[in-house]
Amino acid sequence: MIQLKARLALELPAINRALDKAVDTLPEPVRPVTRHIFEAGGKRLRPLLTVLTARLLGNNNEDILDLAVTLEMLHAATLLHDDVLDNAVSRRGKPAAHTLYNVSSVILAGDALLAGANALVAQRGDPRLSHCFSEATSQTAAGEILEIASQGSVDSSAAQYEEMVRGKTAWLIRAACEMGALAAGADDKTVAAAAAYGENLGMAFQMVDDALDFAPESVTGKPTGGDVREGKLTPPLRLYRDSLSQADRKDFDAAFTSLSMTGADAEAIALRIREAGFDAAVRRQADTFLDAARHALNSLPDKSERKVMFHMADYVRDRKK
Amino acid sequence: MIQLKARLALELPAINRALDKAVDTLPEPVRPVTRHIFEAGGKRLRPLLTVLTARLLGNNNEDILDLAVTLEMLHAATLLHDDVLDNAVSRRGKPAAHTLYNVSSVILAGDALLAGANALVAQRGDPRLSHCFSEATSQTAAGEILEIASQGSVDSSAAQYEEMVRGKTAWLIRAACEMGALAAGADDKTVAAAAAYGENLGMAFQMVDDALDFAPESVTGKPTGGDVREGKLTPPLRLYRDSLSQADRKDFDAAFTSLSMTGADAEAIALRIREAGFDAAVRRQADTFLDAARHALNSLPDKSERKVMFHMADYVRDRKK
Numbered sequence A, B: 001m002i003q004l005k006a007r008l009a010l011e012l013p014a015i016n017r018a019l020d021k022a023v024d025t026l027p028e029p030v031r032p033v034t035r036h037i038f039e040a041g042g043k044r045l046r047p048l049l050t051v052l053t054a055r056l057l058g059n060n061n062e063d064i065l066d067l068a069v070t071l072e073m074l075h076a077a078t079l080l081h082d083d084v085l086d087n088a089v090s091r092r093g094k095p096a097a098h099t100l101y102n103v104s105s106v107i108l109a110g111d112a113l114l115a116g117a118n119a120l121v122a123q124r125g126d127p128r129l130s131h132c133f134s135e136a137t138s139q140t141a142a143g144e145i146l147e148i149a150s151q152g153s154v155d156s157s158a159a160q161y162e163e164m165v166r167g168k169t170a171w172l173i174r175a176a177c178e179m180g181a182l183a184a185g186a187d188d189k190t191v192a193a194a195a196a197y198g199e200n201l202g203m204a205f206q207m208v209d210d211a212l213d214f215a216p217e218s219v220t221g222k223p224t225g226g227d228v229r230e231g232k233l234t235p236p237l238r239l240y241r242d243s244l245s246q247a248d249r250k251d252f253d254a255a256f257t258s259l260s261m262t263g264a265d266a267e268a269i270a271l272r273i274r275e276a277g278f279d280a281a282v283r284r285q286a287d288t289f290l291d292a293a294r295h296a297l298n299s300l301p302d303k304s305e306r307k308v309m310f311h312m313a314d315y316v317r318d319r320k321k
Helices: A003-023 A027-040 A045-056 A064-086 A103-123 A127-149 A158-183 A188-212 A233-241 A247-258 A263-276 A278-298 A304-318 B004-024 B028-039 B045-056 B066-084 B103-123 B128-150 B159-181 B186-214 B235-244 B244-258 B264-277 B280-297 B306-319
Strands: none
Touching: A003 A027, A003 A045, A003 A304, A027 A064, A027 A103, A027 A233, A027 B128, A045 A158, A045 A304, A064 A103, A064 A127, A064 A158, A064 B103, A103 A127, A103 B066, A103 B128, A103 B244, A127 A158, A127 B028, A127 B066, A127 B103, A127 B128, A127 B264, A158 A188, A158 A233, A158 B159, A188 A233, A188 A304, A188 B128, A233 A247, A233 A278, A263 A278, A263 B066, A278 A304, A304 B159, B004 B028, B004 B045, B004 B066, B004 B103, B004 B306, B028 B066, B045 B066, B045 B159, B045 B306, B066 B103, B066 B159, B103 B128, B128 B159, B159 B235, B159 B264, B186 B235, B186 B244, B186 B280, B186 B306, B235 B244, B235 B306, B264 B280, B280 B306
């Protein structure tokens, strides 16, 4: 873990400088909103993954940073649009952009970020990179749309949920690794291994996130059971629902589908989920994805960057908030 | 003009089929919203321009249609986001999408359309096309952002307005022609001529649109002076404001900057603009752009498509609604 933190500390200033540079290419009126979303924090795991994969596979050019930030820009664009959609009041502990800026600016800032990122990728003149980036954009949008479409529904299957997560979360992380490999001119097999590492890491990341949603607020700093109240039938909640008697399930479904769960309802469900170990069970499912991620990594060169990428899998597994 | 209409009638069914096909590649939940925006009409001038330019320069492949619809998809994405931003109640005489679907669906449908279009372009594997498309996305977003930033302001210059229009409207039309030329494998000089035709046609299109905003509703079917009420200092309105006495201008500025103009105010201003011929003056300014568009066309091959493109310039000039 120390190695991961050290590497992040080493790369972070350059990543943030590249982000600042990218923001400066956007139309002036949207820069305050975009600076706000970047300054609100974020782990920069996506750019870090692009940089690590590119270096691991032999690309040591400094300009990899300009490519690495494009997926962080896409990520920020989705966060901006999400916050408007969710009407969220805060993001990463700071006020959500649309509470500080008007909704128009926030939607357009998202559009401008996406367009700007797209232009940065296109500038490299490599059709495989453009294809990868546009696929990431499409898959992320599709995943988000599936998520919204299934909100408050108890009818979606576990497989549908997985498909949604693959789009919403895993594709971007996959694309971060894939673009790094492509930028290093890696062969198809190596690109596929880098992509598999990223996709599985992303799947695990989201499952751990879903488990953490039921951890106490005192640990995570976020309200417990937000997913219950938003009508998201995440894996721990599905296990919980499956454990209910027919009568209790009927009551649960009524409140869940009408999005009328209270904070107290969510707290009570979270407590039960922790007691029954449903969150731990989901973390074990995430381990399966992490094993697949590690397996993919094994076929890549044994260099310091690969060690950091193994640590990243451990970080995802051990994450407490 | 008959030639233009005939050509449009000839190409339109195939363009609409290609659009339907593209919509079918989008995530299922956003298809109703996107069908709604396409079925609400639209002249399909952008796809037609791509098809015409490609054919004119020697690309007769049917698959040009799949490329041609990408800019219509981008255009539709901006319309969807615009309608949310403007809180418009109608679009092309039909209810605006967000009055029929929830705002989340509309924003995400816009995102999905943009992502899907991007993916269609990337699939062709031609970096020049990807670059052109991403530039069109960036410039359009930048233009819209400048427009919103200057709403209710009397301080922006005519040059700033022109820059905004170049982004908001002209770039997409330029890109439609440029992509057609690129898809035909044209040389740089020819691509530049196609781009110049499109850009100037687009500038003229918006200026005529700005003039038409002050035509009577009985002619256009749209409320007169909408731009006055929305705080958009378009060229006819700038001429009007410049014609006011210092005292009258102070009153105008107070109402305009506070976005408190009434429908009656807008009607009165429109009447004065028509009487003074400020709208006609702006149409004459548009003619200068149309002359530049025709000049660019002259360097392209003298084939039937070029005739239609000349007619298109006449259509933009003569448009009554």
